[in-house]
Amino acid sequence: MLTQLLISGFLISAIYALATTGFTLLYGVSGILNLAHGTTLATAGIVAWYVAGLTSFDPVQVILAGVTSGVVVGLLTYALIVRPIQRLLGLSETDEHVFMLVGTLLWTIILQEALANIFGDVPVSVPQFVSGVVNIFGVRTPISSLLVAAISWGLLGALWLYVGFTKSGRSLLAASINPRGLVLCGFNLALIHRVVWTIYGLLAGVAGVLIAMVHGVSPSGGLELTATAFSIVILGGLGSVTGSLIAANVIGYIETATAYLVGPSLRSLPSLIILVAVLYFRPQGLFGRR
Amino acid sequence: MDDLTVSSPSPLRRLSVPTSGVAWLAVPCLIALPFVGISEYAIGIFTLGLFFAVYAMGWDLLFGYAGEPNFGATFLIGVGAYSAAMLNSNGIAPPWICILAGAAMSVAAGVLLALPALRLRGPYFGLVTLVAVLILRQLIILFSHQTGGEIGIAVPEVLALSPIANYEIALGCAIVSAGVFIIVARSPFGLILQAIGQDPLNAQAMGFSSVKYKLAAFCYSALFSGLAGALMTFYMGTASLNIFVDAAVGVQIIIAAIIGGRRTIIGPAIGGVFLIVLGEYMRPFGRLSELVVAVVALLVLLFLPNGLLGLVKLKRRAH
Numbered sequence: 001m002l003t004q005l006l007i008s009g010f011l012i013s014a015i016y017a018l019a020t021t022g023f024t025l026l027y028g029v030s031g032i033l034n035l036a037h038g039t040t041l042a043t044a045g046i047v048a049w050y051v052a053g054l055t056s057f058d059p060v061q062v063i064l065a066g067v068t069s070g071v072v073v074g075l076l077t078y079a080l081i082v083r084p085i086q087r088l089l090g091l092s093e094t095d096e097h098v099f100m101l102v103g104t105l106l107w108t109i110i111l112q113e114a115l116a117n118i119f120g121d122v123p124v125s126v127p128q129f130v131s132g133v134v135n136i137f138g139v140r141t142p143i144s145s146l147l148v149a150a151i152s153w154g155l156l157g158a159l160w161l162y163v164g165f166t167k168s169g170r171s172l173l174a175a176s177i178n179p180r181g182l183v184l185c186g187f188n189l190a191l192i193h194r195v196v197w198t199i200y201g202l203l204a205g206v207a208g209v210l211i212a213m214v215h216g217v218s219p220s221g222g223l224e225l226t227a228t229a230f231s232i233v234i235l236g237g238l239g240s241v242t243g244s245l246i247a248a249n250v251i252g253y254i255e256t257a258t259a260y261l262v263g264p265s266l267r268s269l270p271s272l273i274i275l276v277a278v279l280y281f282r283p284q285g286l287f288g289r290r
Numbered sequence: 291m292d293d294l295t296v297s298s299p300s301p302l303r304r305l306s307v308p309t310s311g312v313a314w315l316a317v318p319c320l321i322a323l324p325f326v327g328i329s330e331y332a333i334g335i336f337t338l339g340l341f342f343a344v345y346a347m348g349w350d351l352l353f354g355y356a357g358e359p360n361f362g363a364t365f366l367i368g369v370g371a372y373s374a375a376m377l378n379s380n381g382i383a384p385p386w387i388c389i390l391a392g393a394a395m396s397v398a399a400g401v402l403l404a405l406p407a408l409r410l411r412g413p414y415f416g417l418v419t420l421v422a423v424l425i426l427r428q429l430i431i432l433f434s435h436q437t438g439g440e441i442g443i444a445v446p447e448v449l450a451l452s453p454i455a456n457y458e459i460a461l462g463c464a465i466v467s468a469g470v471f472i473i474v475a476r477s478p479f480g481l482i483l484q485a486i487g488q489d490p491l492n493a494q495a496m497g498f499s500s501v502k503y504k505l506a507a508f509c510y511s512a513l514f515s516g517l518a519g520a521l522m523t524f525y526m527g528t529a530s531l532n533i534f535v536d537a538a539v540g541v542q543i544i545i546a547a548i549i550g551g552r553r554t555i556i557g558p559a560i561g562g563v564f565l566i567v568l569g570e571y572m573r574p575f576g577r578l579s580e581l582v583v584a585v586v587a588l589l590v591l592l593f594l595p596n597g598l599l600g601l602v603k604l605k606r607r608a609h
Contacts, residue, residue, distance in 0.1 A: 098359045106588045113581035269428045
């Protein structure tokens with residue numbers, strides 16, 4: 001029972017970590033809370049499902065399709081919603097925050113309804129990449145779940161290398177610390193923002209495909225994914241990638257434990273309560289900077 | 291229009307423009323509306339629109355004046371609606387008592403929601419309100435024996451049978467709310483509230499207690515949101531999660547307020563009715579209707595950030 005819980009918690013946490021990293025990176029660098037996040041994930045998953053059904057099933061093609069749609073949706077969000085709102089004149093800071101939240105929420109509805117019109121509003125799932133189960137300490141675990149966890153952590157490792165050890169990655173880090181200083185050093189901030197949105201789309205694309213494989217996604221399920229991502233990011237601290245990685249594991253395990261011990265229908269209640277407590281007593285989250 | 295400062299009284303004078311002459315003409319027109327031969331179906335739509343208008347006005351008092359982005363308007367509405375419905379379905383009290391009790395419970399919920407607002411700023415507060423809705427939803431599902439869970443709870447009694455009477459009840463609620471909100475917003479209280487919303491530090495340095503004023507603003511907003519929620523429960527005959535305790539409905543309320551024009555009270559009311567009527571008009575198009583409504587709202591957000599009423603004011607200033 002305990003090993004079962006530990007293993008499924010680990011698998012869920014890996015996906016959560018991947019799915020929230022893009023979200024938190026985006027906030028860290030450009031200060032945008034993208035409420036269309038869950039729907040971006042769902043879009044990638046649904047397109048991947050569609051491609052998987054079209055061709056003879058090829059994992060590489062499926063992931064590529066998901067990543068492409070993730071990047072396209074990410075860049076569209078930036079070009080159609082975020083940029084225009086940032087350019088509006090005469091908005092106070094609070095106004096801009098609320099406009100951004102409302103704008104991305106409207107974008108969620110638009111995406112969701114478009115998806116439902118094209119593909120139908122039904123839950124779909126991408127077929128498992130590999131079949132078979134392995135026995136880990138007496139718990140039968142699908143190999144493809146292990147593969148999902150490996151892909152997640154591998155991608156996160158790659159991101160860590162990119163941000164820490166390449167020039168373009170370091171400029172992202174700099175943009176999150178002091179954008180004005182970066183501009184004064186001669187960097188093109190607009191370009192950096194486009195890079196961030198591209199990376200965001202890439203991460204969301206892969207995460208969307210993986211979620212579609214493990215849980216299944218549906219057009220209207222996007223908001224629920226956003227809510228989970230939100231609890232994780234708030235718990236870890238807005239904009240802190242390390243924080244959201246740790247929080248992803250905390251929330252992942254708590255949700256799994258609740259689902260096993262209390263009942264699946266209440267799985268999100270404890271994390272919501274933790275979320276409120278964190279917001280109330282430590283609004284910057286466990287590792288937030290503010 | 292967004293350069294409101296406390297020192298200049300001009301925003302208040304500007305605020306009075308749409309509310310003075312036009313308002314006195316609009317009230318009798320609205321009262322007479324169901325008698326000009328429109329269908330009962332249309333009257334029903336306007337009734338819903340009026341309830342929605344009250345929600346949007348309540349939101350505007352909190353955001354436009356106190357500067358608190360409340361993403362959980364349905365938390366207040368839901369508490370009012372469910373309190374009234376639970377009292378009535380158990381046969382404890384007659385409708386009017388239930389409605390008053392619902393409004394009172396909603397005020398209590400407003401105080402609860404105001405607590406984080408005293409500690410948190412801007413987006414963080416917005417998130418707490420959003421989460422408040424999600425938690426209320428979970429609690430209602432958890433105690434489904436008393437609350438009807440995901441199916442909802444039926445109300446056995448009604449306030450009035452005829453659509454016209456229901457319309458006039460909703461209209462009465464909307465007019466009283468609008469009157470109180472406008473008086474509050476234009477009073478010294480409203481001015482201080484704006485000051486606290488825009489620069490809490492300075493306002494407190496001038497000796498105004500932000501706790502007292504914000505708490506009062508939440509109570510006003512909650513009182514009328516809960517009242518309208520309870521009345522709407524009796525109108526619909528049921529309280530259900532997807533109508534009263536839904537984050538998406540809360541967002542619709544925000545959209546209505548922005549479409550109509552923030553910081554005007556009357557604007558959000560117009561926006562609320564407009565949004566309901568537009569949604570109903572588009573209903574034959576099925577799922578496409580929600581898409582179109584969202585696109586329209588997004589276009590208004592991007593191209594008319596001050597809302598429809600903002601457009602009117604711009605024209606007036608140009609003269």
